[in-house]
Amino acid sequence: VCGGKVEKIGDEVAYRCINASCKAQALERIKYAISKGKFDIAGIGDEIVEKLFNLGYVKDIADIFSLDARKLFLAGVGEKNALKIYESIQKSKVIDYDKFITALGIRYVGEQTAKLLANKFIPIDRLIEARLEEFLEIKGIGDVVANSIYKFFRDENNVKLIRKMLENGVKIIYPTEGKESPISGKIIVVTGTLKNFSRQDIINLITKLGGKVSESVSSKVDFIIVGESPGSKYKKAQELGIKTISEEEFISLTGKTLTELIDIIKKKNDELKLF
Structure with missing residues (x-):
């Protein structure tokens, strides 16, 4: 549908699109990214996201961070709630590195794997440019997961989406001093x-x-x-x-x-x- 790359992952029969900007997947990716444990944006339910998406105000997760109260109001959100959601969006722009990685929706990458990546590759450009061998060297990341991560960042559409989020005001909070703490992994x-x-x-x-x-x-x-x-x-x-x-x-x-x-x-x- 989007013209992006598809990959056969592991032993799965189906081929899957790994393009984070794919229109066929964008809506569900947005819902996933704004949920708890990721950007955790309060007040935006599935119905509101779908209205914003159908009106063309939001095409991907990055567009969420350029929303204003007026667009929310036009999507059918009451004035008071629109202001609250807008404020929640502004607060959510400051996000821990591991939660940012989780929010990307990389196949097989949950909270624990995201923490491993967040402690290893700082800043985000380091993660984007990492070699497959570097992922394979991390204890707790196997071949299937490593390949999924590597292929995700090789797709320019995914990298553009990350850049767009940063341009729209998202600020990543990296682990203290850019290194693992003494209790990291304990x-x-x-x-x-x-x-x-x-x-x-x-x-x-x-x-x-x-x-x-x-x-x-x-x-x-x-x-x-x-x-x-x-x-x-x-x-x-x-x-x-x-x-x-x-x-x-x-x-x-x-x-x-x-x-x-x-x-x-x-x-x-x-x-x-x-x-």
């Missing part, structure tokens, strides 16, 4: 009450720094953060010989001060805050 369990962080704050912080929070204790866990009045997870960790650290030791491990960590959490919460 699987961490938290038990007990912490002095400086709520449970949701510590989860957001660990995730922001590249780690993964597990709700259960197993041999795959790298270490467990122990607060006051720890539960059964602490006992199980001892039985399995898993390393346990205090809240203070965790702060030290990050290489940052408590103030810096709280600022990271605050910035994250501000990005998530709705009206």
Whole structure:
């Protein structure tokens, strides 16, 4: 339909279009990109996206970021809601690198693979220009996924779409200092009450720094953060010989001060805050 390239991926029988600007796929890609875990734009449901698309105001995800309240109003959105959606779009323009990669809709690339790519290839141009061999070298990325990523960025339509998003005001927030944090890739369990962080704050912080929070204790866990009045997870960790650290030791491990960590959490919460 779009004239773009099609590829036979892995052992699949069907051929699939890998052009992110393909009209036949654009609508679903837009819906995917604005959902939670990606750009997370509040207030725009499927019906509104379809109206904007059919009116020609939005042809791809990049067009979302050039919308104004007037176009939303013309698409049938009430004046008050149109203003709220416009404000939500402006807030969503600031996005973490891994979420930006996820929002691209690359086949086989979910949140975890996006984090691997975000920590390895900084800035976005580095990812676009990466060789297939570099993807294959990453632990956790196999042949099928690596080839899918590589072919996505070899398509000039996909690269143009990324450039268009940036031109329309999208700002990518790259991992701190352009390198992996000391807990990047670590699987961490938290038990007990912490002095400086709520449970949701510590989860957001660990995730922001590249780690993964597990709700259960197993041999795959790298270490467990122990607060006051720890539960059964602490006992199980001892039985399995898993390393346990205090809240203070965790702060030290990050290489940052408590103030810096709280600022990271605050910035994250501000990005998530709705009206």
